Amino acid sequence: MFTPHGPTLRELATQALSSTQRGYDLLAPKFDHTPYRTSDRVLDAVAGALRPLGPFRAGLDVCCGTGAGVGVLRELCRERVTGVDFSAGMLDRARAAHAPGGSSPELHWVRADARALPFVPSFDLAVSFGAFGHFLPAERPALFAGVHRALRPGGRFVFPIPAPPPVGSPPYWELWAFDTAMRVRNLLWRPRFIMYYRTFRLTDVVAELTRTGFTVELSPLEEFGRQPGGAPRCRLVTALRP
Ligand SMILES: C[S@@+](CC[C@H](N)C(=O)[O-])C[C@H]1O[C@@H](n2cnc3c(N)ncnc32)[C@H](O)[C@@H]1O
Numbered sequence: 001m002f003t004p005h006g007p008t009l010r011e012l013a014t015q016a017l018s019s020t021q022r023g024y025d026l027l028a029p030k031f032d033h034t035p036y037r038t039s040d041r042v043l044d045a046v047a048g049a050l051r052p053l054g055p056f057r058a059g060l061d062v063c064c065g066t067g068a069g070v071g072v073l074r075e076l077c078r079e080r081v082t083g084v085d086f087s088a089g090m091l092d093r094a095r096a097a098h099a100p101g102g103s104s105p106e107l108h109w110v111r112a113d114a115r116a117l118p119f120v121p122s123f124d125l126a127v128s129f130g131a132f133g134h135f136l137p138a139e140r141p142a143l144f145a146g147v148h149r150a151l152r153p154g155g156r157f158v159f160p161i162p163a164p165p166p167v168g169s170p171p172y173w174e175l176w177a178f179d180t181a182m183r184v185r186n187l188l189w190r191p192r193f194i195m196y197y198r199t200f201r202l203t204d205v206v207a208e209l210t211r212t213g214f215t216v217e218l219s220p221l222e223e224f225g226r227q228p229g230g231a232p233r234c235r236l237v238t239a240l241r242p
Contacts, residue, residue: 006033019191020134021086024065028089031066032097038068038129042234045223046127046160047072049236053156056125059105060084060150062114062143063131067094072127074104082108084117115139117146124155132159132200140205144212148241157214157239160221161202163231205237214239 007015007030015023024031031037050072057080059073064083073081083098085091091109100107112118115135126147135143147157165171175197186192206216216239220232227233 003033006030016185016193017189018193020194022191023193024085024087025089028066028087028093031090031093036130037066041223042129042160043068043072045221045234046129046158046236047075048223049219049221050076050125050158054125058082058123058125060119060123060126060147062117062126062128062147063134064094064109065090065129065131067098069127069129070094070098070107073125074098074107077105077125080106080108082110082119082123084110084112084114084119086111086113114146115142117143117150119146119150121149121152121155123150124152126151126155126157128157128159132205133195133197135200136194137199137204140208141212144209144214144239147239148212148214151241153241155241157209157241159237160234161200161205161237162224162234163227164198164201166227202235202237209237209239212239213241215242216240 007027011026015026018026027034054076056077059077059081061067061069061073061081061083064070064085067083070081070083083091083094088111091111095109098107110118151157165175179196179198182193182195209216216237219236219238221234221236222232224232224234
């Protein structure tokens with residue numbers, strides 16, 4: 001699962017016993033060698049779906065980490081790309097990985113908690129990859145409201161969401177076991193490390209985005225194929241600020 005350049009088991013254990021923010025500060029130097037960084041396959045699929053809608057003026061990568069989504073936005077946005085994350089360590093790595101230059105858009109890095117995003121309506125595209133498991137369901141309204149506030153009218157908040165594994169399948173039990181272990185850890189240990197795989201459910205998320213004021217569209221990311229019943233393995237959620 002990890003390359004030789006990735007974190008050791010001991011480092012992972014230390015990170016897992018820290019807060020979410022501190023855990024990412026510690027993981028940052030090796031994050032790009034872990035499977036937690038969003039894969040190029042996912043990034044390319046999302047970029048491909050967004051390309052016909054662009055170019056965009058200003059893009060925001062919410063929970064940018066080391067800048068996986070910033071790479072997508074740099075290709076799609078003409079004027080300005082901003083990555084926001086609460087981990088200073090992750091932002092340092094992102095800054096180092098994304099040198100500004102050429103005719104590419106201006107780059108900005110903002111350290112902020114995504115549950116209280118500090119932006120006025122100034123973006124026409126927001127994306128987020130691989131981070132929603134870090135938000136408790138009760139925290140999502142604040143997260144979605146902050147993104148809504150950051151978008152200009154007509155702006156879009158776009159992210160991929162994989163279909164959950166079939167109930168009873170080996171991956172289903174793996175995710176179930178992970179979430180259960182995290183719940184026990186968070187009952188017994190402070191500070192909490194919030195990361196759950198099974199809390200970000202499509203129907204809940206669509207309802208919450210709609211309550212926030214977005215108009216939501218779902219489209220299949222066909223690159224990832226279909227499940228035996230015909231449903232897409234991965235969808236793109238597009239939440240439009242009307
Ligand atoms: C799994 S990493 C994903 C990073 C990147 N988006 C990617 O796809 O590779 C999750 C990121 O979310 C950030 N994060 C988690 N909770 C956050 C919060 N409340 N506010 C801001 N950033 C947060 C972490 O610091 C981390 O960089």
